[in-house]
Amino acid sequence: MARPMLDTIGPKHVAIIMDGNGRWATMRGRPRLFGHHAGARRVREVVEACPDFGVKYLTIFAFSTENWKRTQVEVAGLMSLFRRYIMKEMQAFVKDNVRVRFIGDRVRLDAKLRGLMDEAEDFxxxxxxxxxxxxxxxxxxxxxxxxxxxxxxxxxxxKLDPAEIDLETLPRYLDTHVLPDPDLVIRTSGEARISNFLLWQSAYAEYEFLDTLWPDFGAEELGRLCAKFGERDRRFGAVKA
Known part of the structure; x- marks a missing residue:
């Protein structure tokens, strides 16, 4: 069944903190990695829904610099999942006309994963x-x-004069220098914190904190949040005359 198109002015860039995979699995008596695999499958539906709601940019938080603190088994499982996900989805990305980029520090990632990331970006x-x-x-x-x-x-x-450094300078050195700032940041799973995600870029983003666990998040909920965003009066510190 076709999804309804958004009839309000929605966000062009949506960023999502995909939280709750482990809890989703635990609630079903399954290991945490089962939830991570379910969460990875959910990404496809959300990406495919973006054009329906006018979303041109989607940024997802897959693995944080703090996630290395998790058990060795979970970290290894996640790295394996990322490698398989990129290999499996690469053709689908091209078929759906999706351009893929990665942000973050690649140095600590293994060589095979780094190679797949480079390949996906080029492909x-x-x-x-x-x-x-x-x-x-x-x-x-x-x-x-x-x-x-x-x-x-x-x-x-x-190459750079310190006296000329201003608010426009630093963003050119960020991982996201080719992307617009996010308009809407969504966090699933009931947690109400930003967890070190897009700190500079989200200064004027709207936030939505949901109780929904990430594997249960889908196109319908994305559409609802985009419509809600379109109803907001975004003044960026100014007031209407």
Missing amino acids: TKHCTGVNLTIALNYGGRDEVARAAQRLAFDVKEG
Whole structure:
């Protein structure tokens, strides 16, 4: 059955903290990785729904810099899932005209995964539909620190005048420098915190915190939130005359 099109002005860039996979699995008496696999399958539905609601950019939080603290078994399982997901979905991304990018620090990731990430980005670079950005080994503070390091290096090399650094300068050094800032940030699973996600970029984003666990989140709920976004009066600090 066709999904209804959004008839209000919705967000162009939606960012999602996909939380609740482990709890979803535990509630069903299954291991946490079972929930992560279910969550990965849910991504396809959400990506496919984006054009219906006018969403041009979708950024998803897949693995944070803090997630390395989880058990070795879970981390290894997640890395295996990421490799398989990229290999399995690459053709589908092209078929659906989805351009894929990755943000985060790739240094700690294994060589095979890094190679697949590079391949997916190159394989889909001609796609002009939804821009899917996957945050992998990503942390907002880590991103800003790495950006500051690159900026400082350019100052040292004489490529950048410290006196000319302003609010427009740092974003050019962020992982997301080719992306617009998110309009709407969604977090599933009932937690009401941003967990180090897109700290600089989401300064003026609208937030939605849902009780829904990520494997239960779908196109219908995305559409509802996009419609709700369209009803908001976004003034960015100004007031109407």
